[in-house]
Amino acid sequence: MLELTVEQISMGQTAVDKPAALQLLADLLVADGLVAEGYLAGLQARETQGSTFLGQGIAIPHGTPQTRDLVHTTGVRLLQFPEGVDWGDGQKVYLAIGIAAKSDEHLRLLQLLTRALGETDLGEALRRASSAEALLKLLQGAPQALALDAQLIGLGVPSEDFEELVWRGARLLRRAECVGNGFAAVLQQVEALPLGDGLWWLHCEQTVRQPGLAFVTPAQPLRYLGQPLNGLFCLASLGEAHQALLERLCTLLIEGRGQELFRATSSRTVLEVLGGEVPVDWPSARITLANAHGLHARPAKILAQLAKAFEGEIRLRLPETGQAAVSAKSLSKLLSLGAHRGQVLEFIAEPSIAADALPALLAAVEEGLGEEIEPLPTLALEPVVAEVIQPLVQAPVAGALIQGVAAAPGIASGPAHVQVLREFDYPLRGESPAVERERLQQALAAVRDDIDGVIKRSQAKAIREIFITHLEMLDDPELGDEVEQRLRQGESAEAAWMAVIDGAARQQEALHDALLAERAADLRDVGRRVLAQLCGEADVALPDAPYVLVMEEVGPSDVARLDPARVAGILTARGGATAHSAIVARALGIPAVVGAGASVLLIAQGTPLLLDGQRGRLHVAPEPALLQRSLAERDRREQRLQAARARRLEPAHTLDGHAIEVFANIGESAGIAAVVDHGAEGIGLLRTELIFMAHQSAPDEATQEAEYRKVLDGLDGRPLVVRTLDVGGDKPLPYWPIEQEENPFLGVRGIRLTLQRPQIMESQLRALLRAADNRPLRIMFPMVGQLEEWREARTMVERLRQEIEVSDLQVGIMIEVPSAAILAPVLAREVDFFSVGTNDLTQYTLAIDRGHPTLSAQADGLHPAVLHLIDTTVRAAHAHGKWVGVCGELAADPQAVPILLGLGVDELSVAARSIAEVKAQVRELNYEHTRQLARDALAQGSAADVRALVEIL
Ligand code: PEP
Ligand code: MG
Numbered sequence: 001m002l003e004l005t006v007e008q009i010s011m012g013q014t015a016v017d018k019p020a021a022l023q024l025l026a027d028l029l030v031a032d033g034l035v036a037e038g039y040l041a042g043l044q045a046r047e048t049q050g051s052t053f054l055g056q057g058i059a060i061p062h063g064t065p066q067t068r069d070l071v072h073t074t075g076v077r078l079l080q081f082p083e084g085v086d087w088g089d090g091q092k093v094y095l096a097i098g099i100a101a102k103s104d105e106h107l108r109l110l111q112l113l114t115r116a117l118g119e120t121d122l123g124e125a126l127r128r129a130s131s132a133e134a135l136l137k138l139l140q141g142a143p144q145a146l147a148l149d150a151q152l153i154g155l156g157v158p159s160e161d162f163e164e165l166v167w168r169g170a171r172l173l174r175r176a177e178c179v180g181n182g183f184a185a186v187l188q189q190v191e192a193l194p195l196g197d198g199l200w201w202l203h204c205e206q207t208v209r210q211p212g213l214a215f216v217t218p219a220q221p222l223r224y225l226g227q228p229l230n231g232l233f234c235l236a237s238l239g240e241a242h243q244a245l246l247e248r249l250c251t252l253l254i255e256g257r258g259q260e261l262f263r264a265t266s267s268r269t270v271l272e273v274l275g276g277e278v279p280v281d282w283p284s285a286r287i288t289l290a291n292a293h294g295l296h297a298r299p300a301k302i303l304a305q306l307a308k309a310f311e312g313e314i315r316l317r318l319p320e321t322g323q324a325a326v327s328a329k330s331l332s333k334l335l336s337l338g339a340h341r342g343q344v345l346e347f348i349a350e351p352s353i354a355a356d357a358l359p360a361l362l363a364a365v366e367e368g369l370g371e372e373i374e375p376l377p378t379l380a381l382e383p384v385v386a387e388v389i390q391p392l393v394q395a396p397v398a399g400a401l402i403q404g405v406a407a408a409p410g411i412a413s414g415p416a417h418v419q420v421l422r423e424f425d426y427p428l429r430g431e432s433p434a435v436e437r438e439r440l441q442q443a444l445a446a447v448r449d450d451i452d453g454v455i456k457r458s459q460a461k462a463i464r465e466i467f468i469t470h471l472e473m474l475d476d477p478e479l480g481d482e483v484e485q486r487l488r489q490g491e492s493a494e495a496a497w498m499a500v501i502d503g504a505a506r507q508q509e510a511l512h513d514a515l516l517a518e519r520a521a522d523l524r525d526v527g528r529r530v531l532a533q534l535c536g537e538a539d540v541a542l543p544d545a546p547y548v549l550v551m552e553e554v555g556p557s558d559v560a561r562l563d564p565a566r567v568a569g570i571l572t573a574r575g576g577a578t579a580h581s582a583i584v585a586r587a588l589g590i591p592a593v594v595g596a597g598a599s600v601l602l603i604a605q606g607t608p609l610l611l612d613g614q615r616g617r618l619h620v621a622p623e624p625a626l627l628q629r630s631l632a633e634r635d636r637r638e639q640r641l642q643a644a645r646a647r648r649l650e651p652a653h654t655l656d657g658h659a660i661e662v663f664a665n666i667g668e669s670a671g672i673a674a675v676v677d678h679g680a681e682g683i684g685l686l687r688t689e690l691i692f693m694a695h696q697s698a699p700d701e702a703t704q705e706a707e708y709r710k711v712l713d714g715l716d717g718r719p720l721v722v723r724t725l726d727v728g729g730d731k732p733l734p735y736w737p738i739e740q741e742e743n744p745f746l747g748v749r750g751i752r753l754t755l756q757r758p759q760i761m762e763s764q765l766r767a768l769l770r771a772a773d774n775r776p777l778r779i780m781f782p783m784v785g786q787l788e789e790w791r792e793a794r795t796m797v798e799r800l801r802q803e804i805e806v807s808d809l810q811v812g813i814m815i816e817v818p819s820a821a822i823l824a825p826v827l828a829r830e831v832d833f834f835s836v837g838t839n840d841l842t843q844y845t846l847a848i849d850r851g852h853p854t855l856s857a858q859a860d861g862l863h864p865a866v867l868h869l870i871d872t873t874v875r876a877a878h879a880h881g882k883w884v885g886v887c888g889e890l891a892a893d894p895q896a897v898p899i900l901l902g903l904g905v906d907e908l909s910v911a912a913r914s915i916a917e918v919k920a921q922v923r924e925l926n927y928e929h930t931r932q933l934a935r936d937a938l939a940q941g942s943a944a945d946v947r948a949l950v951e952i953l
Contacts, residue, residue: 004139009078009132018047021085022061025077025098034075034100035063042067043098050298050370053091055331057084057123060297062099071100080135082127094127095135103293146241147212148274150429150490151176153267154216157488162224162232163188166202169214169234172489178212178236187234195249197258198230203237211241215270217262231262248275266432267490283354286319286346286425287362290373295339297331299369304331306364312353314361317346319428328361342376395602398621402596403944404571406616406893410591411634412569413627415606417547424535426494433487440483440493443533444474450529466522473526479504494534501527521553548609550600554585564588569611571618573598593618614894615947644920648679652919658927660901662919663721663909665887668694669707672714675912679919682719682776684835684909685887686711688764689727697735698760704767712775719776721835721885721909723814724764724793726782728753745849750783750816755792765797769804776808780835785817790827814887816840821869824876831882834873835909838888842866860943861890867899867937867946874904885909895950897921902934 010028015021026040042063046052053059063070077098084092122138129135152172159165170184186206193201214234222229233249235242252258252273264270291299307314307328317325318337325348326333339345345365349357367373396402430436448471455467473479479500486496501523508520546568553574562570570585570592585592591613603609603620610619610630619626653659663684664675668691675683691707692699699707712720727733728749741747754761768779781793790813797811810832815821821841824834838861843850845866848859870886877884885907890896892910897918900908910918937946 006132011080013079036070039070053087057094059093060097071102150267152214156219158219169216172214173236178210180207183207198228201233203235205237208236208238211238212236284348285358290376300334302369310353310357312350315348396620400620402618404593404596404616407594408585408592409614412591412611414547414568416603418550428495430492436493644916648916652922654925654927661907664912669710678912679915686722701763701767705771708771721778726750751781772806774807778810780812782814784813785819824873828876828880833883835885838890862946863943864940898930902930
């Protein structure tokens, strides 16, 4: 960050005019190596666009965006001109602060500088300063204003004693960013001063960033040191900022008005009594700032000029910072906000001028305040972080084909119904805590009823479970406590609720854990529903004709509310195939494509769309012929499915007699009979971690044995391929604390973890061997990447086998890590079989997180690089007489089935509901043709090319 130091200051300079001063400055910046020759032209160009005079004898000359390339290092140089330089319009400059900035780092400097300057006229003092130190002191030493606003008042806070009340006061100061960590602890050590009337005073200077005063009163009568404790002031003291307030407080106490403070029922009353920043109930309007370099001097100046044209008060604040509003007429105050591109500006205007002023101000900001602006992404619901580079998004043209992530199979067509999440406008301050509490309770009750209804109506267990979690979120006591705190501080029900939901969701998102990120999406979903209730917004009426719903991201509750008879398909801009919304869509049988990119949100309402949920494709305004073909394909598919279901129990042979086994992937021991009835010839992947996750604590050997036995019993002699525990990294077990990792997918997971905890692996292996009796049991290890890992695991199995007899056991590994596939010729000598986990193999081969919200569409297992690894694996296995299965999602992808068959894979393991379809597809294929197809696929350069090959088939 830019800092001001004495070394940057050159005292006693002279310049006959502004051009001479700029020349001097440019020479200095070049001499100090901050910029290249030619920067002067930038300084001059900037002045012709608009003067950089800041006020109070200060100008801040800087280059234009075009001359940024000439900046070597961001920095500032300060020139003092005691005789003054005419900066145009009769404005005299005594201090020129020359800025060389590569980006907008200098905004922060300006923010600090202008905060320090305040409204007092420093020009004369700057002119007279006799040393660099004195000048710096003037810039830095000006007293900062004392923060005292509604967020620093806590009335009736639950506290049992003095210490707790002190802690509450310190917390308010911490939240307002007046103090750093540790302030509360230091404040506890300070001796409290009784002011009379049961009011107490504490102050401390340590870790103070900005002077601020908090006032808290206890919910119940308290005493301290034998005296009543009715209210406590906690001062974060810095300089003299609090003097005026202290004097006012003393007068108040002398007048015997102390009880007005602790009897106050609203923070507004307290602020009025103390003369703090009283929240106004004036009309307000919000807009997101789009200027590339934020609200820097030039646009701020234009804004201030415009505001000055209105006769009445206009304030501006950045709602996201929680800081007090500043006068929109003051350039230095505007700069002190340090507003960046993407931040929301809230203008608040006196009622008499609001109707004229607010639209004019919004229009000016929208037009760029004198600068060319690049529009913000249309759907940024959250303020866009300035550093994030947002690609320019355009609406897809008619005939466009967009590849997204296949989330729920099926073909859908219909007019687009684009639903963009609405932004709700609500007051930040509430009427009173009691009124707001009541409103919130009513909204929560309504949402609860609504969710209860969905749970009752839902046939699918997956949907019910998600909504039961939503109910729990609504009743979460921790969230409730925080909301209550805010309500007591005078916030409106909407503001309190959303601040807490947003904070909790952000916390979960920050942990970079796929599961928690989904929880965060659920939390935001619940949050939005309650907010909509509070704002009295009913759900938007949906069109009657079956339509394709287009949204940025669909919350599970949005999907579950949909009527499958009216919603033909779902298309989202963001999200991955594993999101809850995708699960719900599958459960409801609504075809869905997710993660199709922001452009889909720009599709005009009613545009005909054709969606292929199997291939993850979207056709925008498709040609009638294509539409017809696709709908015919949909009908054919439906008929095929019916026919396939009738033959689900028969084996799958190609037309030329080649057999492939079709097994099922499962994650629980229950329902095994139904899986067999779907046509499973065995279980190709039992994800045992799901069994572990279903228990409150690690299941012991006997419990596990019972679970595995249940599966084997249900299989009635069919083989069971079990994967040992695959947890760690992104799949933690709640009762098994694992150190947080920077990059969990590349961390301690799968076999790496179980080898570190051999007793867990041993008890699982024992349970499996004991459950086997004489039935066919196949054990495989997940995430093997090194030969040693496999050998260590195998040695353990062999040792246990000495104790527990099993007659039909095979031991193998999953091929999920590229190193294992490449090493397959070596591994194949030792293993009994391989099972290819294409989900992980793809993510590790292509270096794309499988749950990535925007990239996962490219994580396609039909990428030729992945196919080469499968090919290597199959060749190596067959050379040693071993078999290969595929148990990742790719095994059920209709475009992948012929290729996997052609590569020589012996078994496909898929979700039970896909078995009939996969078998039916195999029956229509010719093995010799698929061999050729696989060879051709290996020669392609991209997954898209491979898919195109299959398309032709
Ligand atoms: C795979 O990675 O393909 C696989 C089947 O394992 P999981 O999806 O459970 O990681
Ligand atoms: Mg895996």
